[in-house]
Amino acid sequence: MNRLPGLQALTRRILTDNGDLLFRHTGTFTLKQSTWPDTRFSVKDPDKLGRDAIDAATAAAQRFNVAYRDIRLLTVHPEDTPPAVGASITWDGGTLVVREWSQEGDYGGTSLGTCVLER
Numbered sequence: 001m002n003r004l005p006g007l008q009a010l011t012r013r014i015l016t017d018n019g020d021l022l023f024r025h026t027g028t029f030t031l032k033q034s035t036w037p038d039t040r041f042s043v044k045d046p047d048k049l050g051r052d053a054i055d056a057a058t059a060a061a062q063r064f065n066v067a068y069r070d071i072r073l074l075t076v077h078p079e080d081t082p083p084a085v086g087a088s089i090t091w092d093g094g095t096l097v098v099r100e101w102s103q104e105g106d107y108g109g110t111s112l113g114t115c116v117l118e119r
Contacts, residue, residue, distance in 0.1 A: 004106075011107040012078055019077050027090075029083035029098070036087060040077035043091065043115070049073070060114045064099055072096060074113035082111060094119035 015022060023040040030036075046057035057071040064071075074096070076082045083089075088097045095118045102112040 008107055008109065012109060015078050015108050015110065019079075023075065023077040029087040029089045031084055031087040034084065034087070036081055036083040039080050039083065041080075042075045043096065044073045044075075046071055046073060057114075060099070064116055066116050070117045070119075072115045072117050074098065074115050075110055076113070078108060078110050082113065092117060 019040060023042050025042065026038055026040050028035055028037045029039055044053075046053040053073065057073070058068055061068040061071050072091075082101060083098050085098050085100060088095050090096075096115050097118055098113050098115050100114045102114075104111050
């Protein structure tokens with residue numbers, strides 16, 4: 001018996017039911033003529049997530065040739081469409097630009113976006 005589909009549904013339901021706590025921000029991402037309106041999302045500073053996140057952010061900063069302190073991690077509500085790479089939104093006195101997306105997680109079906117905060 002494969003329990004994975006049941007666990008995936010449970011995880012997705014938990015994420016959706018607690019979306020107002022987990023995805024506290026709503027905004028419109030844009031890229032040229034495309035928009036992702038009313039996207040519910042969360043942005044985190046890797047420094048607050050532990051050593052693995054810091055190491056990953058350091059590697060991303062090197063790949064993107066930006067300062068480590070400008071890397072942010074983006075998660076989007078599972079019912080919303082994640083903005084495309086290159087999409088941006090005004091954020092924290094600058095512009096948050098999506099640079100890449102991780103593979104979807106096995107359980108929640110969400111991806112982690114690596115972004116650069118341009119000031």
